[in-house]
Amino acid sequence: MQETGVKLSREIVTALVEDATAAPSMHNAQPWKFLFRPSDSVFQVYADLDRAMPHADPTTRALHLGCAAALFNLRVAAAHAGWEPVTRLLPDPADPRLLAEVALAGATAPENDLAPLYPAIHRRHTSRQPFTDEEIPRAVKDALSGAALIEGARLVFPDAWHVQTVLDLVGDAEGRDATEPAAAEELRNWTRVGAGAADAARDGVPDYAFGPRGRHGSAPVRDFAGQQSVPGRGTAVFEGTPQLAVLGTPGDRPKDWLRAGQAMERVLLQATLDGLATSLTSQALERPELRWTVRDPQSAMGFAQMVLRLGYGPSGPGTPRRPVDEVLDIE
Structure with a gap:
């Protein structure tokens, strides 16, 4: 990817990954890792195969879904912060653990529709409570x-x-x-x-x-x-x-x-x-x-x-998250 010119502090990088990791994953296993390259302002999203579930998810399909949910949160958080996230899926055929790269390509485009979703990132929680019978319009x-x-x-x-x-x-x-x-x-x-x-x-x-x-x-x-x-x-x-x-x-x-x-x-x-x-x-x-x-x-x-x-019903409680320093490396 080409150099973007966007320079991010460690605090901002950490905050973006913290938003990303609010995503749901099977059994809240959080099977993701992130690498940030300051040289070109690129986030890499990796699968953490040590957190795979051989019985329930032998193909790692669900693991990919969870990592992709975190990827989407990262895109939303970047857009909210004012940057345009340019995403490539499976950028390296030689490394299937590398699921995606997100480059921050300057200011968010006016037509970007991701930023309005940001307030929901930390409000979204899985609810295992009863819902009402009110029909969704x-x-x-x-x-x-x-x-x-x-x-x-x-x-x-x-x-x-x-x-x-x-x-x-x-x-x-x-x-x-x-x-x-x-x-x-x-x-x-x-x-x-x-x-x-x-x-x-x-x-x-x-x-x-x-x-x-x-x-x-x-x-x-x-x-x-x-x-x-x-x-x-x-x-x-x-x-x-x-x-x-x-x-x-x-x-x-x-x-x-x-x-x-x-x-x-x-x-x-x-x-x-x-x-x-x-x-x-x-x-x-x-x-x-x-x-x-x-x-x-x-x-x-x-x-x-x-x-x-x-x-319609009560939202579920927040569930624990791994500390960002366990899932993020900065080159």
């Missing part, structure tokens, strides 16, 4: 679908029949996971139960973010507690007809995953600004034999990449 749904299209993905709001199909697939995946010790062990490795563990956590899902155990309803909310006892955790009635959206791409290669992850985060940030609570559902997508049936056969979507649960 069609105009809001259309705007969210448009947000996905900007990033090269499709967001479809399935009809009632297809929603039930997705819920059945989630239930099937959860039933299979319950019989596989490896699945339970991997999930347990990324949960933080007990005041000491939860308060000291830098990653994973702390017990205060589990949400209540479902007493009734069909919302596809992963129960991170599993068989563990969580003192003080209550129960609640969840929505009987959850409002779901399926995010997908025409292809299913690493570059498609990176586009999907950016689209996912754009949709989540826009939904947050629109007053919606959000959560992600990937159980059925973690199994190839189930994943292909998640997509809507009547849509142009080739491959389902994520299922989003949207609605």
Whole structure:
């Protein structure tokens, strides 16, 4: 990339990466690393394969989605700070861990639509609480679908029949996971139960973010507690007809995953600004034999990449983040 002339202090670089790492990732594993080159004002985004999940994500598809969500936050933060982020995906075929480069190419273009999303970066939290039955207006749904299209993905709001199909697939995946010790062990490795563990956590899902155990309803909310006892955790009635959206791409290669992850985060940030609570559902997508049936056969979507649960209700709590100095290197 050509030299941009933009000079950033360490404090600004750190702040931009801190914004990037507010992104969601599977089990809050935060599987990313960043390298900043002051010589040409380029951020490099790497996959941290030490944080991969061999059972739930053997192809690292979900890992790519999480890293791409962080990439999108970096783009938004850069635009908010006044710079135009120029992005290249998979810039080095010899190093598949290098997922993207972002060059700060001078002042933000007037037509840049990223900066308005910035206030949602630190407001967006996964909510595992019940949502109300209030229907999301069609105009809001259309705007969210448009947000996905900007990033090269499709967001479809399935009809009632297809929603039930997705819920059945989630239930099937959860039933299979319950019989596989490896699945339970991997999930347990990324949960933080007990005041000491939860308060000291830098990653994973702390017990205060589990949400209540479902007493009734069909919302596809992963129960991170599993068989563990969580003192003080209550129960609640969840929505009987959850409002779901399926995010997908025409292809299913690493570059498609990176586009999907950016689209996912754009949709989540826009939904947050629109007053919606959000959560992600990937159980059925973690199994190839189930994943292909998640997509809507009547849509142009080739491959389902994520299922989003949207609605009106309480936002979830913030979850822990690794210190920036653990994920950022400056040349």
